[in-house]
Amino acid sequence: xxxxxxxxxxxxxxxxxxxxxxxxxxxxxxxxxxxxxxxxxxxxxxxxxxxxxxxxxxxxxxxxxxxxxxxxxxxxxxxxxxxxxxxxxxxxxxxxxxxxxxxxxxxxxxxxxxxxxxxxxxxxxxxxxxxxxxxxxxxxxxxxxxxxxxxxxxxxxxxxxxxxxxxxxxxxxxxxxxxxxxxxxxxxxxxxxxxxxxxxxxxxxxxxxxxxxxxxxxxxxxxxxxxxxxxxxxxxxxxxxxxxxxxxxxxxxxxxxxxxxxxxxxxxxxxxxxxxxxxxxxxxxxxxxxxxxxxxxxxxxxxxxxxxxxxxxxxxxxxxxxxxxxxxxxxxxxxxxxxxxxxxxx
Numbered sequence: 001x002x003x004x005x006x007x008x009x010x011x012x013x014x015x016x017x018x019x020x021x022x023x024x025x026x027x028x029x030x031x032x033x034x035x036x037x038x039x040x041x042x043x044x045x046x047x048x049x050x051x052x053x054x055x056x057x058x059x060x061x062x063x064x065x066x067x068x069x070x071x072x073x074x075x076x077x078x079x080x081x082x083x084x085x086x087x088x089x090x091x092x093x094x095x096x097x098x099x100x101x102x103x104x105x106x107x108x109x110x111x112x113x114x115x116x117x118x119x120x121x122x123x124x125x126x127x128x129x130x131x132x133x134x135x136x137x138x139x140x141x142x143x144x145x146x147x148x149x150x151x152x153x154x155x156x157x158x159x160x161x162x163x164x165x166x167x168x169x170x171x172x173x174x175x176x177x178x179x180x181x182x183x184x185x186x187x188x189x190x191x192x193x194x195x196x197x198x199x200x201x202x203x204x205x206x207x208x209x210x211x212x213x214x215x216x217x218x219x220x221x222x223x224x225x226x227x228x229x230x231x232x233x234x235x236x237x238x239x240x241x242x243x244x245x246x247x248x249x250x251x252x253x254x255x256x257x258x259x260x261x262x263x264x265x266x267x268x269x270x271x272x273x274x275x276x277x278x279x280x281x282x283x284x285x286x287x288x289x290x291x292x293x294x295x296x297x298x299x300x301x302x303x304x305x306x307x308x309x310x311x312x313x314x315x316x317x318x319x320x321x322x323x324x325x326x327x328x329x330x331x332x333x334x335x336x337x338x339x340x341x342x343x344x345x346x
Contacts, residue, residue: 017063019104019111021046027113028102031059037118042068047118050099057099060114065103072112076101079114081158091153094146096171117173123232124167134235141343143170143232147225148335155218155331165224166202167231203249204239208258208265209325211251212273219325222334226320233313234302238321243291252279256291258323261298265323312339 021044025033031048037058038045046059065072079098086092100115123143127133135143147170154160207223209216230238238261241254259265267284270276280286298314305313316339319329334340 016109017067018044019061019063019106021061026051027059027104028100031057031115033059042071050115056118058116058118060116061104062112062114065110065112068112075114076112078160081160082154085153085157089149089153089157091146091149091151092157094150095153119171119173121172122168123170123172126172127167127232132235135232137233137343138346140229140233141340144225144229144340145335145344148331148340151221151225151331152335155221161218162221163224165221165228166205167228170228203254204237204241206254207325208255208269208323209273211255211275212270212279213275214269214272214325216325218330219328222320222328222331223322223325225334226317229317229320230301234304238301252286252288253291255279255286256288256293259286259292260294260296261301262321262323263295269324309339312342316340 021033021036023033023035027033027048030052031050034047034049034056036044037047043060043062046061048057048059049055050057062068062072076098082095083098096116096119098114098116102113102115103110104113105111123135126139127135147165151162151165154162205224205227207216207220208214210220227238230236239254239257241249241251241257243250243253264284264286270280270284279288286292298317299310302310302314316334316337319334319337322328329337
């Protein structure tokens, strides 16, 4: 019996929806497939040679167009907004570009292909290679500097909310093409398995306004980054959302974790939520208050820093983790934060 390809391990996998990509295959008479970079529920990603420009590119090949529906056009539309936005913003270079897009046919099915500059390693991959599984302070500061500039560009110039910031889609770029040449040679001799890069945002990063259905905007990205920072720097999640009664994620347990860390939400914030009455009484008490437990502050959660450095870092985190979206700092304000500037200029 032949071994299952990686996509077949995804829950809900349906045979025939993925394009049967072969190493060495040439798409659009231009892009020669070199090796596999990743896969997810709706696409596979491949390293390829652009024979017209003698460069490496990344090919994202979606499942059959009929399976994607309207979603198929969403990503190209977003890249069109980015392409049409002003290019002088310092965050533009930290946002991935779309080089080309085309449809590729097999039998009677069509598969949309997006072409991007190649990126080599995600922050998540870097964490897994680090024995302590946390980013060193200088690398965290540089990563956040680029992330905040990229978000400011998306928010202010493109009017785009990202909504899916996590360690496995914050990518390190490549300055030297030789690393891709080495990958190509190794891939031809010994094809290697690649990580599953799922497209769905983890529940634990959801902002409170998303859970309660308060109208949300750019500040959901800021909350998201605050949660991701803790994963990257502290080696654990601020919120798990694990409900002991159901033995899995539940929004009520997530809200309980927020209250345990941040205190109760303001009544003015709760008044705006369409789902507030599902979780809170008229007095603003969480129905599942037994899940809240004893208050644990950020100072108690953070145990690797000391003195002024710890205070500065936690002030940065608090600027993002605010119940009320309007009280969270903007991406550019965070880029100018005192902890950020101190670390970047050491």
